[in-house]
Amino acid sequence: MAVTDLTACEIRNAIQERRLSAAEAAEGCLAAMARLDPKIKAFLSTDPDGARRHAAAIDRRLAAGENVGLLAGVPVAVKDNMCTADGQPTTCASRILGGWRAPYDAHVVERLTAEGAVIVGKTNLDEFAMGSSTENSAYGATRNPWDLQRVPGGSSGGSAAAVAARMVPIAVGSDTGGSIRQPAALCGVVGMKPTYGRVSRYGLVAFASSLDQIGPFGRTVADAALVLQATAGHDGRDSTSVDEPVPDYLAGLEEPVRPLRIGMPREFFGTGLDAEVEKVVREALAVYERLGATLIPIELPHSTDYAIATYYIVATSEASSNLARYDGVHYGYRSADHADMIDMYMRSRAQGFGDEVKRRIMLGTYALSSGYYDAYYKKALAVRRLIRRDFEQAFRKVDCIMGPTSPTPAFRLGERTADPLAMYLSDVYTVSCNLAAIAGISVPCGFTAAGLPVGLQIITDVFTEDRLLRIARMYERETDWARRAPRIAEEPA
Amino acid sequence: MALSSKEVLKVGTLSRIRLTPEEVEKFSSQLSGILDYVDKLRELDTQGVEPLAHALPIHNVLRPDEPRPGLTPEQALAGAPQADGDFFRVPRVLDEGASA
Numbered sequence: 001m002a003v004t005d006l007t008a009c010e011i012r013n014a015i016q017e018r019r020l021s022a023a024e025a026a027e028g029c030l031a032a033m034a035r036l037d038p039k040i041k042a043f044l045s046t047d048p049d050g051a052r053r054h055a056a057a058i059d060r061r062l063a064a065g066e067n068v069g070l071l072a073g074v075p076v077a078v079k080d081n082m083c084t085a086d087g088q089p090t091t092c093a094s095r096i097l098g099g100w101r102a103p104y105d106a107h108v109v110e111r112l113t114a115e116g117a118v119i120v121g122k123t124n125l126d127e128f129a130m131g132s133s134t135e136n137s138a139y140g141a142t143r144n145p146w147d148l149q150r151v152p153g154g155s156s157g158g159s160a161a162a163v164a165a166r167m168v169p170i171a172v173g174s175d176t177g178g179s180i181r182q183p184a185a186l187c188g189v190v191g192m193k194p195t196y197g198r199v200s201r202y203g204l205v206a207f208a209s210s211l212d213q214i215g216p217f218g219r220t221v222a223d224a225a226l227v228l229q230a231t232a233g234h235d236g237r238d239s240t241s242v243d244e245p246v247p248d249y250l251a252g253l254e255e256p257v258r259p260l261r262i263g264m265p266r267e268f269f270g271t272g273l274d275a276e277v278e279k280v281v282r283e284a285l286a287v288y289e290r291l292g293a294t295l296i297p298i299e300l301p302h303s304t305d306y307a308i309a310t311y312y313i314v315a316t317s318e319a320s321s322n323l324a325r326y327d328g329v330h331y332g333y334r335s336a337d338h339a340d341m342i343d344m345y346m347r348s349r350a351q352g353f354g355d356e357v358k359r360r361i362m363l364g365t366y367a368l369s370s371g372y373y374d375a376y377y378k379k380a381l382a383v384r385r386l387i388r389r390d391f392e393q394a395f396r397k398v399d400c401i402m403g404p405t406s407p408t409p410a411f412r413l414g415e416r417t418a419d420p421l422a423m424y425l426s427d428v429y430t431v432s433c434n435l436a437a438i439a440g441i442s443v444p445c446g447f448t449a450a451g452l453p454v455g456l457q458i459i460t461d462v463f464t465e466d467r468l469l470r471i472a473r474m475y476e477r478e479t480d481w482a483r484r485a486p487r488i489a490e491e492p493a
Numbered sequence: 494m495a496l497s498s499k500e501v502l503k504v505g506t507l508s509r510i511r512l513t514p515e516e517v518e519k520f521s522s523q524l525s526g527i528l529d530y531v532d533k534l535r536e537l538d539t540q541g542v543e544p545l546a547h548a549l550p551i552h553n554v555l556r557p558d559e560p561r562p563g564l565t566p567e568q569a570l571a572g573a574p575q576a577d578g579d580f581f582r583v584p585r586v587l588d589e590g591a592s593a
Contacts, residue, residue, distance in 0.1 A: 103568040197549055210547050239554035240547075302537070309531040320508065327509065330581055331572030341584045346511035358510055359523060362501070365508045366524070379534050381544030386537065388548055420523055421530055437548030462549070 003028030004489070007482075008074045008169040008223040015073040018062065022055035022073030026118050029075040032167045033120065036488060041142050042152075042162040044080045045088045046121035051075065054118045069115035070230050077162045077171040080122035081129055082106040082214070083203040092205050093137035094127045096326045096333045096352030106203020107235045108172055108214050115230040120168060123158030127354045128323065129174055129207045131155050132182055132426035135417055136356045143413075144187060145486040146452055150410040153183030153426075156217070160187040163217045164453075166489040170227050171217040176208050177311050178405075178430025180215045181442040185405035185455025188444045188481065190224045190472070191217050195462045196437035197242035199228075200235030208318035209240070211311075211434040219482045221443065221473045225249040228465060247466045256474045257467055260293035261398040265300040268403030268429050280446035280454040281404045287478050288402075296398050300390040303432040307387055308424060311431040313367045313380035320364030326352065359420060388436045391461070400471050401459040403429055405442040409452035429457060439465050443472045444481040453481075495525045 003011065003025050014020035030048050037043050058073045078084060081092045083102035090102045105113070112119065126136035134142045134157025142157045144150040145165035152161040156173025160183035163171050173180040175193035184191025192215045199214045206212060216227030229250060234243040262285065269278060285295055302310075328334035328348030335347035353361070367376035394401060407428055416423040433440040439462070442455035456475070460468040476482065496504075501521045505512040512520065566579050575582035 100572055103564055103571060197551065236556065240549075240551055242549065242551065305533060306537065309534050312527060313531055313534075324509070328574055329583055330569075332574070334574035338584060341586050342509070343511075344584050345509040346506075349509055350511040353510065358508075358516075359520060359527075361508045361510065362504045362520065363524060363527060366496075366500075366504050366528075369504070369507060376531070378544050379539060380531075381546055382539035382542040383534055383537055384548070385542050385545035386539070388545060421526055424527075435548065 004032045004166040006169065007220050008071065008218060008226055009220070011074050011169060012070070012072050012226070015062070022058040022118060023052065025073050026051045026055035026075055026120065029120055029168050036165050036167055039143065039148060039488065040145055040161050040165050041140055042123050042158040042165065042167065043077070043121040044091060044093065044124050044139055044158070047086060047088050047119065050086055051118050051120045058116055058118070070226060071112060071115040071117035074117050074170060075120045075168050076112055076117040077121055077123050077159055077168045078109060078119055079125050079156050079159050079171070079173045081125055081174060081205040082109060082172065083205070084109050084119065084122065086119065088122050090122070090205070091139070092128050093125045093139055094352065094354065094357070095138045096349070098333060100332055104203060107200035107237065108231045109203060111231045112172070117230070123156070123162055123171060125158055126155035127357050128205070129155040129176055129179055130319070130356050130360050132178070132423050133416065134158060135413065136354055138354055141413055144410045145488050146188060147410065148488070150412055150452070151186065153186035153406070153410065155179040157183045159217050160184055160189055160191060163187070163189045163219060164486060166485060169218065170223050172214055172227065172231070173217055174204055174212055174214050175434065176211045176315060177434050178427040180217065181430050181440055181455070181457060182406050182426060184217060184442040185457070186410040186453060188453030188484070189217055189219055190221055190441065190443050191215065192224050192228065192441040193433060193439060194228060194232065194465055195439045197240055198244070198463065198465065199231050200238040200241045202235055202237040206322040208315040209322060210318060211315055221469055221476050222250065222253060224441070225253055225469045244463050249466055249469055252466060253469055253473050255470055256291065257399060257471050258292060260288065260400070260471065262288055262293050262295050263298040263394050263398035263401040264295055265298050265303060265401060265403060267300050267304045270304070272407050272425065272428065273404060274408045276448040277404050277407065277409060277454050280448070281456055284445035284456045284475060285402060287475055291474055291478070298394050298398060298401070300394060300432065302383060302386045302390050304428050306383055307432040307435060308428055310380045310383045310387065310435060311427070312363065312424060313376050314384060314435065316360040316364035317367050317377050318364065320361045320368065323357065323361055356420070384435050387432050391436045391438060395461045399460070400468070403457055405429060405455035405457035409448050409454060433459055438462055439468050441468055441472050443476060445475070446481065496521050496528065
C-alpha cells in the first residue's frame with residue numbers, strides 16, 4: 001500500500017513501531033505532490049529539503065529511543081495565512097505579502113512541529129481568507145481533485161485539495177465563515193472548525209478576529225481528532241485563547257453518543273438547497289436513525305439569510321481594521337511611485353490587494369463609518385446575539401444539529417466570480433457557527449450522480465469537540481466514503 | 494441601498510485604497526447590491542437586544558507588565574520595503590503641502 005493511501009494515524013503508528021521511517025513517509029508525499037500538484041495547484045510553496053531534514057531528525061531521535069510526539073513523522077500541509085519562519089514565504093495568497101518571510105512561527109506551526117509532524121508546504125487560499133472557492137488567490141486557483149474544472153471551495157481550498165488528492169494525509173486551515181468546512185464538503189474530506197478560542201490564533205494572519213479559528217483537515221475523523229489534539233489548548237500569546245482543559249479526543253472516539261438527539265433546522269433544508277445534496281444528506285441522517293438517534297425538527301430563525309447579512313457586516317468591519325496594517329511601511333508591497341505618505345498607502349493597497357479584499361475592506365469601512373455605524377455594525381452585533389440565542393435554545397432540546405455543509409456540490413471555476421453575493425451564499429449553513437463561536441465539522445456523506453462529494457455538517461455547543469468527534473465517528477464507522485479516492489490520485493506517475 | 498460614485502470614492506479614501514474610475518463604477522454597483530442584501534437586517538426587531546461583539550465571555554485578558562523578548566531590530570527591519578539604519582524609511586509626513 002502506498003504511503004499516501006495511509007491515514008495520519010496509520011502513518012504515525014507505523015513510524016512509532018519502526019515499520020515505516022519518517023523519511024519514507026516524507027518521500028511518499030513529496031512524490032505525490034510532484035506528480036499531482038502541477039494539475040491541482042494546491043501548494044503555493046513546498047519545502048522538500050526542509051521536510052527531508054526534519055524527517056531524518058525524527059528518524060534519528062526514534063532510533064535513540066525518544067518519544068517524538070503525537071504526529072511522529074506525519075507529513076502536513078499548512079494554509080498560507082499561518083506564519084512559518086522556516087524559510088517558506090507566508091503570502092496569504094496576496095501580492096501585498098508576496099515573498100514575505102515571517103519572523104516567527106504560528107502557535108499551531110510550533111505545536112505541529114513539536115509533536116513530530118513534518119511540514120511539506122504552504123497551501124493556496126482565497127486572498128486573506130476572503131472567499132469560498134480559492135479563486136480569489138492572487139497566484140491562481142486550485143482545482144478540485146474530483147473534477148479539475150471545478151473549485152475546491154474556499155477559502156482553505158488548497159489544504160482541502162491536498163488532502164483529498166492524497167498528497168498529504170492531514171492539513172490545517174482556517175475558518176471564519178465556513179472556510180474549512182465548506183471546502184472539506186466540496187472535496188470529500190473531513191474538516192473541522194473548533195470552538196472559538198480552542199486553538200490559538202497567534203501567527204494566524206487576522207481576517208476577522210472574533211470569528212477566525214484554525215482547524216484540521218483529514219480523510220478520517222480520527223485524523224482530524226489527532227491534529228486537534230496536537231494544536232488545541234491555551235496560549236498566552238493569544239488573548240482570545242481560552243484556558244479550558246483539553247480532553248483526550250482520541251481515547252473515547254469509538255464510543256457512540258447515546259441517546260443522541262439530532263436537531264434538523266428547517267432553515268438548513270429550505271430553498272437554495274440542491275436536490276441531490278438534500279437527498280444524500282437525508283440518507284446520512286437515516287443512518288443515524290438506524291443507530292438509534294432521534295431526529296428532531298428545530299428552528300434557527302436567524303441562522304441563514306440573516307446570518308449571512310450579519311457576517312458580511314461583522315467580518316468585513318473587523319477586516320477593515322485588521323488589514324489597515326498593510327500600508328507599505330514596515331513590510332510587504334510598497335508602490336514604486338507616490339507623491340506623499342497617504343498616496344503611498346493608497347497606491348500600495350490599490351496595487352497589492354485583489355478585488356474581493358478591496359470590496360470587503362470598503363464594506364467594513366462603510367459599515368463602521370460615522371452615520372452608518374448604528375444602522376449596520378451595531379445592528380449586526382444585536383442580530384449576532386439573536387443567532388447565539390437560537391443555538392442556546394436549540395441545544396436545550398438536542399445534542400447536536402445536522403444538515404448539509406454546502407447548499408450545492410462543487411461549482412465550476414468562474415461560475416460565481418461575477419456575482420459576489422452568489423459566492424457569499426455558499427456559506428449560508430456555515431457562517432452562523434462562527435458568529436455563535438460554536439464548533440462544527442463536515443464529514444463526507446456521499447456523492448452526487450456526477451461523482452461530486454457531499455458533506456454532512458454536524459454542530460455542537462462550545463467546548464464539546466470530544467462529543468462532536470464521537471458523533472461524527474458514529475456515522476463514519478457505518479460507511480466507507482473515506483476509502484474512495486479521486487481518480488487523479490490513483491493515476492500512475 | 495445604492496452607493497453613489499461620490500460615496501464610493503469617499504469610502505475608498507477612508508480605506509486608503511486608490512480607485513480608478515472603472516473601479517468606482519464596478520464597486521459602486523457591487524457594493525450597492527451587497528448593501529441591499531444586508532439591509533434585510535432591518536426586518537428584525539432588535540429593540541433591547543444587547544450587541545454581541547464576542548460570543549464568548551472573554552474580558553480584558555491581562556498579564557503582569559514585565560518586559561519579554563520581542564523581535565530584534567534586524568528581524569523587525571527584515572521585511573522593510575526601505576530601511577535606513579535602524580529606521581523604516583518612508584515619504585515625509587510633515588510638509589507644508591501634504592494632504593490630510
